[in-house]
Amino acid sequence: xxxxxxxxVRAVRSALNAEDPSAKVTAEPVTGAEIFVRALEAxxxxxxxxxxxxxxxxxxxxxxxxxxxxxxxxxxxxxGGTHMAEGYAKATGRVGTVLVTSGPGATNTVTGxxxxxxxxxxxxxxxxxxxxxxxxxxxxxxxxxxxxxxSITKHSFLVRDVRDLAWTIxxxxxxxxxxxxxxxxxxxxxDVLLSRAPFTYPEEVHLRGYKLPGPPDPxxxxxxAEMIAASxxxxxxxxxxxINANAAExxxxxxxxxxxxxxxxxxxxxxxxxxxxxxxxxxxxxxxWYANQAVQHADLIIAVGARFDDRVTGRVDTWAPHAKVIxxxxxxxxxxxNVPADCAIVGDVRAVLEQLLPLVAPKDTKAWLAxxxxxxxECPLTYETHDGKLRAQYVIERIRAKTxxxxxxxxxxxxxxxxxxxxxxxxxxxxxxxxxxxxxxxxALPAAIGAAFGLRGxxxxxxxxxxxxxxxVMNAQELGxxxxxxxxxxxxxxxxxxLGMVRQWQELFHEHRFSHTDLSDTNPDFVExxxxxxxxxxxxxxxxxxxxxxxxxxxVNDRPVVIDFQVVxxxxxxxxxxxxxxxxxxxxxRLTPNAFV
Amino acid sequence: xxxEMPTLTPQQILRRRKAGEPILPDEPEQxxxxxxxxxxxxxxxxxxRVVNLxxxxxxxxxxxxxxxxxxxxxxxxxxxxTGNDRIIGQVLRQLDRLIDTLHVEDLSGSSFVERxxxxxxxxxxxxxxxxIMDTAEIxxxxxxxxxxxxxxxxxxxxxxxxxxxxxxxxxxxILEVARSGRVAMRRSSGSWLTHEDPVLKxxxxx
Ligand SMILES: Cc1ncc(C[n+]2csc(CCOP(=O)(O)OP(=O)(O)O)c2C)c(N)n1
Ligand SMILES: [Mg+2]
Numbered sequence: 001x002x003x004x005x006x007x008x009v010r011a012v013r014s015a016l017n018a019e020d021p022s023a024k025v026t027a028e029p030v031t032g033a034e035i036f037v038r039a040l041e042a043x044x045x046x047x048x049x050x051x052x053x054x055x056x057x058x059x060x061x062x063x064x065x066x067x068x069x070x071x072x073x074x075x076x077x078x079x080g081g082t083h084m085a086e087g088y089a090k091a092t093g094r095v096g097t098v099l100v101t102s103g104p105g106a107t108n109t110v111t112g113x114x115x116x117x118x119x120x121x122x123x124x125x126x127x128x129x130x131x132x133x134x135x136x137x138x139x140x141x142x143x144x145x146x147x148x149x150x151s152i153t154k155h156s157f158l159v160r161d162v163r164d165l166a167w168t169i170x171x172x173x174x175x176x177x178x179x180x181x182x183x184x185x186x187x188x189x190x191d192v193l194l195s196r197a198p199f200t201y202p203e204e205v206h207l208r209g210y211k212l213p214g215p216p217d218p219x220x221x222x223x224x225a226e227m228i229a230a231s232x233x234x235x236x237x238x239x240x241x242x243i244n245a246n247a248a249e250x251x252x253x254x255x256x257x258x259x260x261x262x263x264x265x266x267x268x269x270x271x272x273x274x275x276x277x278x279x280x281x282x283x284x285x286x287x288x289w290y291a292n293q294a295v296q297h298a299d300l301i302i303a304v305g306a307r308f309d310d311r312v313t314g315r316v317d318t319w320a321p322h323a324k325v326i327x328x329x330x331x332x333x334x335x336x337x338n339v340p341a342d343c344a345i346v347g348d349v350r351a352v353l354e355q356l357l358p359l360v361a362p363k364d365t366k367a368w369l370a371x372x373x374x375x376x377x378e379c380p381l382t383y384e385t386h387d388g389k390l391r392a393q394y395v396i397e398r399i400r401a402k403t404x405x406x407x408x409x410x411x412x413x414x415x416x417x418x419x420x421x422x423x424x425x426x427x428x429x430x431x432x433x434x435x436x437x438x439x440x441x442x443x444a445l446p447a448a449i450g451a452a453f454g455l456r457g458x459x460x461x462x463x464x465x466x467x468x469x470x471x472x473v474m475n476a477q478e479l480g481x482x483x484x485x486x487x488x489x490x491x492x493x494x495x496x497x498x499l500g501m502v503r504q505w506q507e508l509f510h511e512h513r514f515s516h517t518d519l520s521d522t523n524p525d526f527v528e529x530x531x532x533x534x535x536x537x538x539x540x541x542x543x544x545x546x547x548x549x550x551x552x553x554x555x556v557n558d559r560p561v562v563i564d565f566q567v568v569x570x571x572x573x574x575x576x577x578x579x580x581x582x583x584x585x586x587x588x589x590r591l592t593p594n595a596f597v
Numbered sequence: 598x599x600x601e602m603p604t605l606t607p608q609q610i611l612r613r614r615k616a617g618e619p620i621l622p623d624e625p626e627q628x629x630x631x632x633x634x635x636x637x638x639x640x641x642x643x644x645x646r647v648v649n650l651x652x653x654x655x656x657x658x659x660x661x662x663x664x665x666x667x668x669x670x671x672x673x674x675x676x677x678x679t680g681n682d683r684i685i686g687q688v689l690r691q692l693d694r695l696i697d698t699l700h701v702e703d704l705s706g707s708s709f710v711e712r713x714x715x716x717x718x719x720x721x722x723x724x725x726x727x728x729i730m731d732t733a734e735i736x737x738x739x740x741x742x743x744x745x746x747x748x749x750x751x752x753x754x755x756x757x758x759x760x761x762x763x764x765x766x767x768x769x770x771i772l773e774v775a776r777s778g779r780v781a782m783r784r785s786s787g788s789w790l791t792h793e794d795p796v797l798k799x800x801x802x803x
Contacts, residue, residue, distance in 0.1 A: 150646060151653045155696045158642075175696060209638060209699045317613075321606040333690040336683065340615040 029196035032162040033058035036126070036193065037068050039169040042201035045070045045097050047088060047453050049081040053101020055128025055141065058193045070097075073453065073485070076477040078105050080446040082112020083475065086121045087450030090433045091408055092458070093246065095122040095176050096450065102128040103141030106187075107148065111440055113183045114152040118437025119267065120244060122181035124172045125149075131191040132160055145187045154182030162195040171205045179212050180331040181244060213330055216347030218355065224302070224326045224343050225359035231300035231324075233368045234260045237283065237312075240267025240436070241305020241329055245349035248272070248429035251304060254357050259365045261372055263291035265306055266421055269432040274425040275405075280372065281381070281425075284312040285577045286418040289379035292575075292583045294372050298323045305329055305349045308338035309437070318582040328352050379575065379588050381422050389568045390543050392416050392494045396423045398546045399464055399492065402554065407431065407462045408451050412444035412471035414501040416494035418573045420466050431461075442474025445491065449478055452487040462490060462554070469495040469523055479533035482560040490553050491535075491562040493526050496569040504572045508587075530562035539564040617681030630659070630679050632711060632781045635692055636700040639665055639672040643697035647674060650695065656680065656688050660778035671699065675780045708784045714777040715759045716741070718749045720770045729769055736762045747772060 026038070036059050040048065048070055052060045063072055075081035078100045085096025096116075100109055106127040116123045130139040146156050155175050157168045165188075172184040228234055242251050248271040255262045255278055262272040263283040272279055280291035295301070301323040306312070313319040316338050327334075327341035328349055335344045345352050383393045396419055399407075405427040411420040411434045426432045433451060435443040448465035455463065472493050482489055497520040506514050527537030536556050540549040540563065553561040575588045605613070605620065613620050617627040637643045644663060651658045659677040666673050678688055685703065693701045704711075717738075721729050733740070733750050736758065742749035752762055756779060763774060 146642065147645075150642075151649055156642075207696060210696045211693065317609070321609050323608060331694070333687065333694045335690075336615075337687060340612045340683065342611075 025201075026199040029198050031058065031062070031196055032165050032188070032193040033062045034066065035162065035165050035197065035199045036169070036188070037062045037066050038199050039166045039201055040070055040097065041068045043169065043173050046094070048072045048097045048099050049075050049084040049088075049450065050099030051075050051078050051081060051101065051105060053103075053105050053128060053141070055102035055105075055130065055190050056099060056126075056188070056193070058190070059099065059128075059188075071453075072099075073481060075446075076480050077475065078108035079111050079442070080449075080475045080478040080481070082109045082116070082123065082125065083440075083443050083446035084450030084453070084478070084481075085123050085125075086112060086116050086119075086443075087410060087433055087447030087452075088454040089116075089121050089123060089181075089450075090447070091430055091451035092454040093244075093430065094454070095124055095173055095181075098123060098125040100125070100127055101141070102130055102145070102190075103143050105141075106143055106145040110148060110152070111438075113149055113185065115435050115438040115440045115443065116183040117152045117154070119435065120181050120240065121183065122176040123183040124169075124176050125183060125185050127185060127187050129158070129187045129189040132189045133191070135189065145185065149185045152183070153185050154180075156185040156187070158187040158189075159192050160189070162192050162197045165192065165197070166199060166201050167205060170202050171207060174205055175207070175210065179210075180241075180334075213332065213346050213348070216345050216352045216355065220343060220345045221352065221355045222359060224328075224345060224356060227300060227324060227326055227343055228258060228260075228302065228360055229363070232365075233294075233298045233322075233371075234258070234300040234302060234363070234365070235294050235298040235323070236260050236262040236272075237265075237295070237301050237303045237306055238262055238268040238271045239265045239304065239306025240271075241307075241331075242268060242271045242349050243305075243429045245305060245330065246429075247305070247350040247353050250350060250353040250357060252276075254353060254360060257357065258360045258363045259369070260302070260363070261294060261365075261369060263287065263294065265309070265312055266434060266436045267432075268306065269421055269424075270426040270429045273427045275427065278369075280376075282421050284309075284583075285314065285579070286422065286573050286575070287312075288376075288381060288422070289575050289586060289588055290372055290375035292577070292586055293375040295320050295323075296584050297371070301325050303327045303329070303341075304353070307331075307334045310338075313338060313583070314577045314585075315580060315582040318584065320583075383571070385543075388543065390541060390546070390566065391571055392419045392496070392565070392567050393423050393571075394543055395492060395494065395540075395546055395565045395567065396420055396466065398550060399466075400424050402547075402550050403462060403464070405431070407464050408433065408448075408455065408459075410434065410444045410448040410451060410463065410465045412465075412467040413439045413441045414468040414471060414499070415496070415504060415571070415573050416466055416468045416500070418501075419494075422573075441468070441471035443471070445472060445482075446475050446478045448489050448491070449482050449487060452482070452489050453485075462488070465489055465491040467491065467493055468500060469493055469497060469519055469526070470499045472526075473524065476529065476533075479530065479535055479560060479562070483534040486558050487560055488557045489560045491530075491560060493562060493564050495523070495526065495564050495566050496571070497523055497566075498569045500569070500571075501573070503569070507572065508576075509578070526562055526564035530560075535560040535562050537562050537564070539566065541566045616683035618683070627681050628679050629681075629685070629705070630677060631685050631688075631703055631705040632709065632779065633676045633678065633689065633692070634700075634702050634704055634781055634783075635674040635676060635698055636666070636671055637674060637695075638697045638699070639670050640697070643695075644672070644674075646695050646697055647676075647692065650691055651678075651688075654687070654691060656684065662778040662780050664780075675778070677779055702783070704781050704783055709781050710784060711755055711779050711781040712753055713756050713759050713779050715752045715762070716749060716773075716775040717752065717763065717766060717771060718742075718747055718773040719766050720747050720772055722746070725769050729766070732762070732765050738762065 530537030
């Protein structure tokens, strides 16, 4: 058994050696570092988020010498770099690229790689490595990067021979992009970057063990259409896979044609316009009461690019107890993982919906929709607006009003994330970016920066980062990148001087013991912090200041603006299904109204 | 004592049946043993990815064997695992999803041959020697090493046979046992390579 990780790439090399006039080629042997740069160019990479170091210094030298068409963005911390690549990928649908050195450079990418793995984000992360001869010797800045990242990557490669480099890079992008997208790590020993080979970039690679789903089974699609026709209380449950497959418009047409109400997951937000009466907003732990009620009363759940996550289902054996389940997903391993499907359609969501749409006839769902409207009236999303105090929900609603929903919103992790999901009312796919699966605090600022690089020249919608005061500090150093590139992103820090989401659990389930969640003594002055990074810093402390401060922020277009929104700390996210509870045991409001501490 | 069970809807009953999960309060879970064969890239990385999957996803792993096939770029693993239908379905799909796996097949349910190799070292005296040899004879065990007071047997067969042999040898004083874990193959004329795959052929030719 070889230690090699890339026999399959080797296997295709000879197949593709056949003279291909379109392949990008150099006649003379060039160094691995040059092959790397040329391969990224040939792949059409636009932006590389990277940080140099000894193991990759030759690549950086080639970037300076060859002046490639891609832009290299020097990040301040490699974790920030991976989240930037994620934001870039989520906003554009393209593969994000990261380049870091060995050892600490590589280990700093681990959180971002895990995040991308959980949220199916296409990334290729290139890590430097000590020379092949030193691997295993505890050499300076050596880590077993492949070993560390194995369970959080879709695949990984250690390149041991410079002749395999170009193929491996092609294969890495191919794997990251196709099927269910995900992160791929390519580990590059220094000697491989220094040795020479002629450069040939293949037009395509064929990996013998990589099985992509074929066209969807028309028989299953017909069966699904029949189940939809027979149902009386159907519900579309839409996840991020729909957006990944660029199928949001088709999904919207399907829902409107058959008059089926739609609820989305956190990552599904934007797949269906939330101003449509058929929209029930988000479901699950902090989803709307009416979406969760609809789930519990539906007789048919049509899951589209969703994976029945525990934050969606709560206690899974009591979830949707009356519903048959149609499950459409590109990843066969997702199907029947948590809830057995009665009709499983494996395939590209877009291809499936294209075929399903003509088979589905308009339905009469009036009675079902009326029932849902009752639930909506019974328990709408609301918050206190009469006490003159500033709340996150209000800030988010005013940002929504300011942008009309034509903005890319990147949220961090915590209460503010849930309020963003509940109150922004998303209209368009790829306008809501957040860390869902891993729930990584510190994601939002770098991801917003990555989205800004991705959308440059593609869209003039503003990029709004909505972060908590806790999470913002986790990657605040990346403000330096945003300022250096004069990115006009708007950063709203929802400052409750608390690790608010943890505080909420402590209040609800730990008898108000606010253990290590109070940040009021340690938080920086966010306005001064912004200014130290050459950004504009603004502040609002009362509801009536919000519109004016937004107005001022929107006037700035040559650098980032950070707004410190000082909100009340006692606010909680409702409704809520406690972890592990059944969806029907939802808490809809504060249990003890006088529990303010 | 009766365990309390909420009333189930017809849909919930169907779901549980599909997953092989219990429906009645006292019903045991339908857990079965499955023998799965996996063809994979013959690299350490590929092997680790497969084994890692079992620990990362919390699947049972009763035994695992691996060895090169007639194609030096491909190795074959035989995995024995247990679980209900939902879990076994997950094991198969998760294995298939790995890029290093070329072919994944659940042999249980079809007709297949399954064998295990066992080396067993037992101590003997002049009094016990004949009885030990008789038992070994019945099981078609072969003596592969002998010293003045120990004998080492080699035995192949289905797991049940190996286990019976070990049980009978126990009273004589077993010193060491080494078992290979199971290897298995489907009984049929086909092979996993019957479909035309240009890249597979390529690697076979190399
Ligand atoms: C890296 C990381 N560490 C810890 C957590 C656990 N966690 C989830 S939400 C949260 C509080 C977040 O506080 P803040 O950023 O101020 O947002 P808020 O909830 O107050 O809106 C914590 C600590 C996490 N999700 N990620
Ligand atoms: Mg906070």
